[in-house]
Amino acid sequence: MIRHSFQKKNIFIRLPFSADFLTLAMAFADKGARGFGYGDRETGGLVLAIEELFSFYERESTKGSTVEIEMEDQGYRLVLSLFFCLADPDMRAFNLTWNVNHDSQESLEMLGPMIAARTLSSLRLEFGADEKVILRLTRNREYSMAERVALPPSGNTSTLRLLNPSRDDLYHFASMAATYGSPFLPPFLARPEMAADMLESGHLNALLVAGDDWIMGGVLWKPLTDSCLELYGPYLFIDNPDDEAMTLLMDEAVKCISRSWFKGLVRRQGALAGHERFFDFLGEIQLSGKNDVNATYYYRQLKEESSGVVYCTGNLAIFLDEQYRRLCLPRQIRTASNLRLRNASVLAVELENARSLAVMRPLCAGKDLDTNIRAHLDLLHGQGIENFIVELDTGRSEDVAFADALEKNSFLPRLLIPDAGLGDLVIYDHCKLNAQS
Amino acid sequence: MNLDALIPDYVRNFQAYHPSRPDHILQLEYGVPFLNRLNNNENPLGPPPAAARVIAAFTPDRASLYPNGDSYDLRQALGDRIGIAPDRFLVGNGSCDVIASVIKAFCQLGDNIITADKTFAVYEWVAEFSGIEARLVPLLGYTFDPQAILDRIDDRTKIIFVCNPNNPTGSYWKRQVLVDFLEKAGNNLIVVVDEAYREYVEDPEYPDSIDLMKRFPNLVTFRTFSKMYALAGLRVGYLAGNDDVVEVVRQTSVAYSVNVQAQQAALAAISDDHEHIIATRTMVRMAKSFMLAICDNLALDTVSGEGNYMMIKVPINDMMMYRRLMKRGMMVRTMTGFRFPGWIRITLREKSVMELFAEALQKEIKSIQSTGRTW
Numbered sequence: 077m078i079r080h081s082f083q084k085k086n087i088f089i090r091l092p093f094s095a096d097f098l099t100l101a102m103a104f105a106d107k108g109a110r111g112f113g114y115g116d117r118e119t120g121g122l123v124l125a126i127e128e129l130f131s132f133y134e135r136e137s138t139k140g141s142t143v144e145i146e147m148e149d150q151g152y153r154l155v156l157s158l159f160f161c162l163a164d165p166d167m168r169a170f171n172l173t174w175n176v177n178h179d180s181q182e183s184l185e186m187l188g189p190m191i192a193a194r195t196l197s198s199l200r201l202e203f204g205a206d207e208k209v210i211l212r213l214t215r216n217r218e219y220s221m222a223e224r225v226a227l228p229p230s231g232n233t234s235t236l237r238l239l240n241p242s243r244d245d246l247y248h249f250a251s252m253a254a255t256y257g258s259p260f261l262p263p264f265l266a267r268p269e270m271a272a273d274m275l276e277s278g279h280l281n282a283l284l285v286a287g288d289d290w291i292m293g294g295v296l297w298k299p300l301t302d303s304c305l306e307l308y309g310p311y312l313f314i315d316n317p318d319d320e321a322m323t324l325l326m327d328e329a330v331k332c333i334s335r336s337w338f339k340g341l342v343r344r345q346g347a348l349a350g351h352e353r354f355f356d357f358l359g360e361i362q363l364s365g366k367n368d369v370n371a372t373y374y375y376r377q378l379k380e381e382s383s384g385v386v387y388c389t390g391n392l393a394i395f396l397d398e399q400y401r402r403l404c405l406p407r408q409i410r411t412a413s414n415l416r417l418r419n420a421s422v423l424a425v426e427l428e429n430a431r432s433l434a435v436m437r438p439l440c441a442g443k444d445l446d447t448n449i450r451a452h453l454d455l456l457h458g459q460g461i462e463n464f465i466v467e468l469d470t471g472r473s474e475d476v477a478f479a480d481a482l483e484k485n486s487f488l489p490r491l492l493i494p495d496a497g498l499g500d501l502v503i504y505d506h507c508k509l510n511a512q513s
Numbered sequence: 514m515n516l517d518a519l520i521p522d523y524v525r526n527f528q529a530y531h532p533s534r535p536d537h538i539l540q541l542e543y544g545v546p547f548l549n550r551l552n553n554n555e556n557p558l559g560p561p562p563a564a565a566r567v568i569a570a571f572t573p574d575r576a577s578l579y580p581n582g583d584s585y586d587l588r589q590a591l592g593d594r595i596g597i598a599p600d601r602f603l604v605g606n607g608s609c610d611v612i613a614s615v616i617k618a619f620c621q622l623g624d625n626i627i628t629a630d631k632t633f634a635v636y637e638w639v640a641e642f643s644g645i646e647a648r649l650v651p652l653l654g655y656t657f658d659p660q661a662i663l664d665r666i667d668d669r670t671k672i673i674f675v676c677n678p679n680n681p682t683g684s685y686w687k688r689q690v691l692v693d694f695l696e697k698a699g700n701n702l703i704v705v706v707d708e709a710y711r712e713y714v715e716d717p718e719y720p721d722s723i724d725l726m727k728r729f730p731n732l733v734t735f736r737t738f739s740k741m742y743a744l745a746g747l748r749v750g751y752l753a754g755n756d757d758v759v760e761v762v763r764q765t766s767v768a769y770s771v772n773v774q775a776q777q778a779a780l781a782a783i784s785d786d787h788e789h790i791i792a793t794r795t796m797v798r799m800a801k802s803f804m805l806a807i808c809d810n811l812a813l814d815t816v817s818g819e820g821n822y823m824m825i826k827v828p829i830n831d832m833m834m835y836r837r838l839m840k841r842g843m844m845v846r847t848m849t850g851f852r853f854p855g856w857i858r859i860t861l862r863e864k865s866v867m868e869l870f871a872e873a874l875q876k877e878i879k880s881i882q883s884t885g886r887t888w
């Protein structure tokens with residue numbers, strides 16, 4: 077079974093949440109990042125981000141409140157988390173787009189979080205119980221790209237065996253995968269040292285297949301959400317017409333994870349021939365960018381148990397009903413009552429700069445849903461973001477309340493990932509912008 | 514409260530087993546009026562007649578009294594039947610209960626247990642949530658691999674669990690294999706042989722493990738009333754071992770854990786099992802040959818041996834097959850959790866249910882074969 081028992085390497089401070097302590101917070105980020113052995117670029121990015129975010133949210137915070145800042149070194153990346161409580165938060169401030177108006181000084185200030193986000197690998201907002209807010213800033217270590225290495229000669233017919241990779245094995249495998257090429261090479265495979273660091277820190281699992289002295293292929297997996305793993309591959313460097321290598325890798329990978337606490341396994345790469353033996357087909361999403369790709373989503377349930385009640389109406393109910401039938405998922409769809417909406421809705425945005433992707437997640441529903449979504453799209457598009465995905469969790473009625481407003485803004489439900497959130501995650505993508513770009 | 518600080522790492526990291534929801538909820542969720550259970554290796558013929566009578570005659574006033582704390586009468590009856598002293602039995606709330614007692618009795622942090630990777634998971638689970646390392650040895654073919662197990666023994670190995678016959682593959686060690694194994698394993702550790710399905714085995718070379726305890730005092734046997742005796746709902750199972758071994762395990766087991774009705778029904782069951790065992794074995798034999806022919810026709814691989822179950826390899830992932838069969842009112846066991854992805858396990862049952870199951874399976878396989886798709 078999977079264990080995350082690696083030793084956590086972290087530092088921590090608690091400060092008054094006020095402008096007077098901004099420099100201390102910045103110094104913490106600076107000295108901490110350097111202490112963990114990160115260079116100027118990673119450190120600079122984090123310091124800039126904390127400067128923007130600390131000052132931005134400090135203005136929102138209650139006088140006399142505190143902020144706790146934790147920096148965790150995960151080997152391949154630093155995660156800086158700010159924990160604070162807001163007694164009576166103006167939740168709108170958690171939208172990236174609140175009131176952005178380029179003519180007013182106040183709204184220009186609201187660009188702070190946007191600027192901060194661009195220096196990071198990702199930025200994520202989480203809301204806990206008791207008005208707790210967590211801002212998670214991650215900055216990957218700078219890694220060099222893979223160098224070309226030799227690939228196994230074609231026509232190799234040696235007997236295949238599975239290999240539990242060492243750090244060096246995985247480094248070499250990643251270089252091979254990059255040399256072989258794939259439109260679905262995750263950043264950590266394009267940067268072999270990153271894959272090796274992730275393996276070592278327990279953030280990535282991998283299984284390789286070897287024959288004679290060659291690594292012939294491999295498969296990797298890591299958590300996508302708290303309840304769901306993501307699978308990468310199998311990457312095969314040989315022609316293996318009877319799929320022996322693929323079956324070996326997939327069966328063994330599933331065996332390794334079948335007694336973990338994850339409920340499902342998702343694969344979001346290209347089409348996989350003969351996927352039926354391993355996966356259910358979920359759907360496809362088109363991501364535009366340097367080289368446009370279709371991400372085909374596959375899913376494998378890992379636990380027999382899967383159930384739930386979803387309260388919703390309209391097109392979302394029709395979409396879900398169709399998907400639940402197709403996937404034989406036991407769900408009860410019930411008609412939702414009208415949710416009493418607050419004035420302001422809040423969207424959390426996770427920006428993934430490498431894929432020019434903004435993943436938006438509803439935090440709370442409000443009467444301004446429609447305009448809020450539009451404002452986010454405009455702002456992010458203006459910042460050069462090309463791909464927009466919205467994730468609705470069917471286990472949260474506040475999420476489901478976003479469905480109509482999403483459709484008004486040209487978002488369409490494309491697929492669902494069972495049990496990946498409190499309920500299932502419905503993935504919407506934005507057709508208009510994608511079609512234009 | 515800082516709950517996190519209270520929890521040992523091995524508990525926090527443990528993935529608890531979630532039992533399925535009750536049938537009435539599953540029926541609602543999958544939209545079926547009835548569910549045929551082929552997932553738990555239960556015996557649909559019900560308990561032997563004498564046990565059925567005891568259960569039917571149970572009056573509510575008896576529910577207000579505690580049961581006997583250590584299943585005294587049942588142990589006497591088992592002793593008479595098997596020919597050993599009643600003190601050499603420890604009765605538990607199902608044999609899963611005695612698995613936990615044995616691990617608690619012999620293992621401390623730093624120790625390990627050894628079993629197979631593809632077998633009944635409870636040995637591994639109890640060890641892991643108790644902070645004991647579970648060493649999992651791959652099966653050889655579909656059978657427990659004696660040499661590979663011996664190779665994993667070290668000076669912190671306390672218990673070896675051998676599931677005989679193995680759930681889910683049905684393979685078993687014959688007497689000579691077990692004897693050789695016990696000789697090589699030495700007597701510095703406990704060897705548990707789980708015989709949950711022993712009553713289904715007809716091979717005369719199947720070992721009499723209790724008899725072997727004379728030669729191998731470190732041998733412990735688990736048996737259950739849940740399978741052949743069809744008392745799964747009452748929860749009663751037991752272990753047998755040498756006096757001193759059982760005495761130690763008794764120290765770590767909770768008295769009064771076996772209820773009145775279970776003790777009495779089990780006692781009656783062993784007094785009246787002859788015809789019952791014959792009828793059950795006949796039913797299983799017929800179901801097996803029927804299903805083997807069906808699977809052969811559908812070109813599906815199977816694995817079966819002894820026990821009232823068999824495994825079938827399906828052309829789509831086993832979880833999807835489970836859900837598709839649930840939609841047809843057939844509940845099977847997926848084998849992903851047993852580390853056999855792509856396989857399902859079914860219970861071998863009475864003809865009428867096997868026919869319904871075969872029909873459902875045929876429909877699913879044909880629709881997969883005709884579209885080549887799982888949707």
Ligand SMILES: Cc1ncc(COP(=O)(O)O)c(C=O)c1O
Nearest residue numbers: 607608609633680709737739750
């Ligand atoms: C091999 C094996 N041992 C033990 C048990 C548990 O039996 P009980 O109901 O006595 O706890 C089972 C039940 O499935 C089993 O398959």
